[in-house]
Amino acid sequence: MLVWLLRFRGGINIQSDDPEQIFNVHPFVMCWGFILLVGEAILAYTTIPMDHRTQKMVHMLVHLVALILGIFGVYAAFKFHDAAVAPDLVSLHSWLGILAIALFALQWLFGFFAFWLPGAHERARAILVLAVCAAETGLVQKSAAAASAGEGKLINATGVFILLYGVAVATAVALRKAFFL
Amino acid sequence: MLVWLLRFRGGINIQSDDPEQIFNVHPFVMCWGFILLVGEAILAYTTIPMDHRTQKMVHMLVHLVALILGIFGVYAAFKFHDAAVAPDLVSLHSWLGILAIALFALQWLFGFFAFWLPGAHERARAILVLAVCAAETGLVQKSAAAASAGEGKLINATGVFILLYGVAVATAVALRKAFFL
Structure with a gap:
């Protein structure tokens, strides 16, 4: 992801005059911020070697x-559309992405109640899947602008790794449940 | 999906001289054939009101x-590339799709053994998620060729419904387990 954004796409800068540099903040933060941390948070709930209260807090x-x-x-993403004078919320990627972040925010806000309802962890995993789908559609959308076959393959490989991360988190939680619950 | 392919994309015909009509077989069969039936098969394993042997056979x-x-x-898809003189296996969509169908075929071939290994149903759901991701990336790829804002929204809505189907199947199985296992 970083090789792609820094070497092929001209760098990451939210305050740049170049709309592309503003845009590049979006995949960087969504991948290394949102998706990575959601996965880590899901795993932390069971894998941190401390008492359950601390696990929940982390x-x-x-x-x-x-x-x-x-x-x-x-x-x-919105700031990029603004700078590039492009319309908001047109693509399937934007629809899936907004859906993912909205459901995630709701799940977090109602987390205190949601923990007491059945299926909270199933919902959390469904949202992770949704976020991964959004990431894949975003990569495909941007790969239309790839300048070389090399860049295209780099984007594809990034997509495969994001998917494997999602599958690994979901499977780790599921197998842990199957074996230790 | 059918409105999109028949009304906006010029119809479905595997033996057509028009490469686009050959292509249209691909989303139609993958969506209404592959993804729909995989979901139904997953559900059939527990929901068919017959003995467990019949459930397994169905x-x-x-x-x-x-x-x-x-x-x-x-x-x-390969026949379309052939007719349109386009290279095979370039896009992230093709990588995810081939991965999904290959893992699915392996899982089916080793099904008799796989049922005895832990995590068979987790693997099956992971493959369904992968197939849904592949569908979403395929739609995004094709939406670059959308001729109107209306067609764009139709493609997006199709993508949302495919995703909801995947989430519904995964959640139904998970909740059934949580309540009745």
Whole structure:
């Protein structure tokens, strides 16, 4: 992701005069901020070697940082559209992405209640899947602008790794449940 | 999906002289064949009101029909590339799609053994998620060719419904387990 944005796409800068540099904040923050931290937060709930109260607290705080970074990433996309005079919320990627972050925010806000309802962790995993789908559609959308076959393959490989991360988190939680619950 | 392919994209015909009509077989068969039937097969394993032996048999047969239709759908994409003189396996969509169908075929072939290994159903759901991701990336790729804002919104809505189907199947299985296992 970083090789792609820094070497092929001209760098990351939210205050740049170049709309592309503003845009590049978006995939960087969504991938290394939102998706990575949501996965880590899900894992932290069971894997941190401390008492369950601390696990829950870390789980909630990491999710909060993920949410703040996710909202910042969405802001970067809107700021890019503004700078490039492009319309907002046209693509399937934008629809899936807004859906993912909105459901995630709701799930976090109602987290205190949601923990007591059945299926909270199923909902959380469904939102992670949705976020991964949004990431894949975003990469495909941007790969139309790829300048070389090399850049195209780099984007594809990035997409495969993001997907494997999502599958690894979901599977780790599921298998842990199957074996230790 | 059908409104999109028939009204906006000029129809579905695997033996057409028009490469676009050959292509249209691909999304049609992957969506209404592969993804729909994989979901139905997953649900059939627990929801068919017969003895468990019959459930398993229906589960396996529906998965087999899904696999055959999936392979036919991939063939349609390759035939389209052939007719349009375009290279194969360039896009992230093609990588994710081939990965999905290959893992699905392996899972089916080793199904008899896989049922005895832990995590078989987790793997099956991971493959469904992968297939949905592949569908979303395919739609985004094709939406670059959308001729109007109306067609764009139709493609987006199709993508949202495919995603909701995947989430509904995964959630139904998970909740059933949580309540009745």
